Amino acid sequence: MRGKRREKKGYESCSGCGVCLLSCPVWHRTQAMSLTRKARARAIQGGATFEEIAGAIDACLLCGACEPACPEGIELAGLNIHQRQELNRQRTQYPRWYPDRPSAKNAGVSVPKATSLLLAGELLSGDSRVCGAVMELLGGSSKITLAPDDGQDVAKMTEAGLPVAPERIESFISSLRPARTLVVAEGWLHRQLRDWLPGAQILGLGESLLSSKSLRSLPGPDDLYIIESRGYHADHKRLVLFYDRLRRRTSCQTNLDLQRTAFSTGASSLQGRKDMVAAGCIDNAKRILKGKKVRRVVVEDLADAEAFRLAADIPVTHLALIDK
Numbered sequence: 001m002r003g004k005r006r007e008k009k010g011y012e013s014c015s016g017c018g019v020c021l022l023s024c025p026v027w028h029r030t031q032a033m034s035l036t037r038k039a040r041a042r043a044i045q046g047g048a049t050f051e052e053i054a055g056a057i058d059a060c061l062l063c064g065a066c067e068p069a070c071p072e073g074i075e076l077a078g079l080n081i082h083q084r085q086e087l088n089r090q091r092t093q094y095p096r097w098y099p100d101r102p103s104a105k106n107a108g109v110s111v112p113k114a115t116s117l118l119l120a121g122e123l124l125s126g127d128s129r130v131c132g133a134v135m136e137l138l139g140g141s142s143k144i145t146l147a148p149d150d151g152q153d154v155a156k157m158t159e160a161g162l163p164v165a166p167e168r169i170e171s172f173i174s175s176l177r178p179a180r181t182l183v184v185a186e187g188w189l190h191r192q193l194r195d196w197l198p199g200a201q202i203l204g205l206g207e208s209l210l211s212s213k214s215l216r217s218l219p220g221p222d223d224l225y226i227i228e229s230r231g232y233h234a235d236h237k238r239l240v241l242f243y244d245r246l247r248r249r250t251s252c253q254t255n256l257d258l259q260r261t262a263f264s265t266g267a268s269s270l271q272g273r274k275d276m277v278a279a280g281c282i283d284n285a286k287r288i289l290k291g292k293k294v295r296r297v298v299v300e301d302l303a304d305a306e307a308f309r310l311a312a313d314i315p316v317t318h319l320a321l322i323d324k
Contacts, residue, residue: 010074011041011044011045012045013073013074014037014038014041014042014072014074016038016041016042017038017071019069019259020036020038021036022069022257022259023065023066023257023259023261023262024036024065024066025061025063025263026059026060026266026280028287029283029287034055034056035055035056035059036056037060037080039053040057040083043056050086050087050090051087051091053083054091057080058084061266061279062077062080062081062188062230062269063230063233063262063266063269064076064077064229064230064232064233064234065263065264067233067236068233068260069259069261077233081159081161082161084160085161085162087161088162095271097270097271097279098160098162098270099153099156099157099160099162099270114144114145114178114179115179115180115181116138116143116145116179116181116182116183117144117145117147117176117179117181117182118135118138118145118147118185119147119151119183119184119185119189120147120185121150121155121184121185121186121189122152123301123302123303124205124302125150127302129321130302130320130321131146133318133320134320137212137214137215138183138208138209138212144183147176148175149171149172149176151186152186153168154168154169154189155186155188158192159188159269160270173196173197179200180199181200182200182201182202182203183203183204183208184203184231185205186268187204187228187231187234187301190204190230190231190235194235202235204228204232204239205228205319206228207239209300209319209320210319215322217249217250218250218322219252219298219319221250221251221253222293222295222296223252223298224252224253224254224288224292224294224296224297225246225252225253225254225255225298226255226265226288226300227243227255227256227262227300228300228301229263230264232262236260236261252298253294255288263287263288264284265281265284265303265304265307265308267279267301268301268303268304273303276306276310282307282310282311284307285307285312286311286312289312289314294314296314296316297315297316298316298322299316299317299318299319300319302318305318
């Protein structure tokens with residue numbers, strides 16, 4: 001099976017089994033088969049152009065849940081970005097949630113000498129209380145440094161399938177090279193950073209915080225713990241074991257399904273950040289909550305916090321503030 005997974009990478013390998021639908025937030029919200037991975041694969045196999053399936057390409061929230069679920073081992077997240085790249089070469093009008101072309105404001109930043117860096121991302125860096133709590137739990141300034149360049153613009157542009165200047169990527173990577181460990185809050189960057197910096201240890205915010213002694217036994221059995229889906233699925237084989245241990249140790253409930261894929265609100269996607277309602281993030285949060293009896297929602301990603309606050313009258317807290 002492992003050899004088979006390495007060989008089959010393209011949509012031509014899709015058998016149409018539909019397993020990817022089980023964890024797809026777009027499918028569960030819309031019930032529109034034409035917007036799914038399966039439909040895109042079959043359409044391309046039938047000769048459809050990227051322009052003809054543009055609606056489906058743009059609808060994807062890139063949560064990554066379909067990739068580890070695929071029995072054929074198709075690299076679905078990468079293929080969807082490839083489709084966006086090709087589609088962007090053909091169209092002249094972009095979806096309204098596409099990012100603005102970034103300025104070069106992050107270029108030329110000083111390179112820190114710290115061995116561990118926190119790439120806070122847009123939402124975490126904008127919340128001083130949570131960001132300060134995260135830094136404290138990770139050991140403070142003596143253990144970890146806040147990265148002066150967290151690649152927010154790179155993350156947005158690559159998610160949209162838009163070109164990023166090589167010198168901008170090199171500037172970003174250069175600022176990170178001295179560090180051995182990168183704690184990355186923006187889940188979408190995990191895939192790219194593993195390619196660009198293969199010698200660095202790339203960790204998600206949740207994994208890093210849960211490794212601290214003060215949080216190791218938290219959350220509790222009455223908590224719904226929401227795993228940040230993008231970073232999780234980018235390193236699924238390893239992290240599924242980490243979060244299974246968390247569930248056994250704390251008895252907390254999670255957003256994992258029976259396949260151990262993390263159902264996503266989609267709030268961290270470009271679509272969700274632009275319009276949470278239109279992207280279905282609140283509906284997705286309600287679906288995650290359905291049938292669960294919990295007293296609190298604990299999130300790794302600040303983007304998810306707002307979706308759950310709007311979905312139900314249940315306290316929502318970030319992992320870094322769970323014991324405060």
